[in-house]
Amino acid sequence: MSKIGTDLLVAKEFLQKSGVVAIPTETVYGLAANAFDEGAVVKVFRIKNRPKFDPLIVHTDSIEKISQFAILENPQLIKLANKFWPGPLTLLLPRKEIIPDLVTSGLPNIAVRIPNHPLTLALLSELNFPLAAPSANPFGYVSPTQAKHVAKQLGEKVNYILDGGECNVGIESTIVGVENGKPTIYRLGGLSVEEIENEVGKVNLQIKNSDNPKAPGQLTSHYAPGKPLYVGELDELISKHSSKRKAIVKYGTNETRKSEGDIEFQLSEKGDVNEAAKNLFRVLREIDETDVEIILAPVLPEIGLGKAINDRLKRASVPNS
Numbered sequence: 001m002s003k004i005g006t007d008l009l010v011a012k013e014f015l016q017k018s019g020v021v022a023i024p025t026e027t028v029y030g031l032a033a034n035a036f037d038e039g040a041v042v043k044v045f046r047i048k049n050r051p052k053f054d055p056l057i058v059h060t061d062s063i064e065k066i067s068q069f070a071i072l073e074n075p076q077l078i079k080l081a082n083k084f085w086p087g088p089l090t091l092l093l094p095r096k097e098i099i100p101d102l103v104t105s106g107l108p109n110i111a112v113r114i115p116n117h118p119l120t121l122a123l124l125s126e127l128n129f130p131l132a133a134p135s136a137n138p139f140g141y142v143s144p145t146q147a148k149h150v151a152k153q154l155g156e157k158v159n160y161i162l163d164g165g166e167c168n169v170g171i172e173s174t175i176v177g178v179e180n181g182k183p184t185i186y187r188l189g190g191l192s193v194e195e196i197e198n199e200v201g202k203v204n205l206q207i208k209n210s211d212n213p214k215a216p217g218q219l220t221s222h223y224a225p226g227k228p229l230y231v232g233e234l235d236e237l238i239s240k241h242s243s244k245r246k247a248i249v250k251y252g253t254n255e256t257r258k259s260e261g262d263i264e265f266q267l268s269e270k271g272d273v274n275e276a277a278k279n280l281f282r283v284l285r286e287i288d289e290t291d292v293e294i295i296l297a298p299v300l301p302e303i304g305l306g307k308a309i310n311d312r313l314k315r316a317s318v319p320n321s
C-alpha cells in the first residue's frame, strides 16, 4: 500500500489505533494523532524530535465539539471563532481534564483550531476525538506545504500521509488568546492582524523571543532552511555576499544585480503578499535542493500576510545578520 493517498478510511483506521497520520490543512500539513490518547501523542513528539515543553494545537471540525475538551466563553474569542473558522486561526482556551498534560505541556490553556480543508474536515467529522497536530516537519525546520514534503522528511516514520494537494495559505495559523481581558496575538500567521482587528478592535502583540515562550514557534532560529539565510535590501546583500553562490528570493519584478551562478526564486511576481505566503516554504525547500551557498531574501511590505512572512524570514535567518 502506498503511504501517500486520499483514502479517508485508511487515515481513520490508523488514527483509531493510536497511529500517526499527516493531514492537509489550508496553512501547512500537520502530523496528527488522537488528542485524547497520550500514547499516540507521544509518538508525534518523537517523530518530530520535538521538545516536550512545546505544546500542540488540537484540531476539530465544529465549535460544538470543542466543549468536550476546552472552554470557549470569552465573547471576543467567540466572535473570532464565528467569523474565521474554519480557517487559519488558533485560539488559546482554558482546557478540560480529558486532555493529557503532554498535549498542552502542562499549561492551563489549550490551542484549538478548525482547519479549512475539505479532506481533513471530512476526516474529523468521522472521528470521535480531536487531532493533536503540530506542523509535519522535523522540529525547527520549514513547515511542509505539500504531501511530498512530508514524505521526504518523515515518510518512513508516519503511518499514512493524506494528500490534500498544495496548501492554499502556506504559512501557519495566527495564534490568539486573551491577556488582561484583551485579545492578544502570540504568533503572526495566515490570518492577518488587520482582519482580526476589524472584528475585535485593537489587539496586543506578544510576538517575543524569550527563553520560556508562550508559543515556542516564536523561538529564534525556527522555521529555518538548511542554508544560511540573510534578509534585507537585496542589492546591498548581493554586494556584501558577492563571492558566494546565491539563491535570490524575489518579490515583484525589480531587476537584481545577480552574478553568474546565482539562481532567482520568485515569491510573487505581481507583488501579492497572499501569493508570496503560499509560495514561501516551497521556495525555501527548493533552494535547499540546489547547490547554492546562501539565501538572500527581501523584506516584504508590512501589510496583510507580509507581516507574518517577514516574521518567518527573520526567524529563519542568520542571527544579527
Ligand code: TXA
Binding pocket: 025, 027, 028, 029, 030, 031, 054, 055, 056, 057, 090, 092, 104, 107, 109, 110, 111, 113, 115, 133, 134, 135, 136, 171, 172, 173, 174, 175, 187, 214, 215, 216, 217, 218
Ligand atoms: O497552521 C498551523 O497552526 C499548523 C497546522 C498543522 O494546524 N500547526 C502548527 O503547529 O503550526 P506547530 O506545533 O508547528 O506550532 C504550534 C505553535 C507552537 O509555537 C506552540 O508553542 C504553540 O502553537 N502552542 C500550542 N499549544 C499552546 C498552548 N497551550 N499555549 C501556548 N502556545 C501553544
Ligand code: MG
Binding pocket: 134, 135, 143, 217
Ligand atoms: Mg511548527
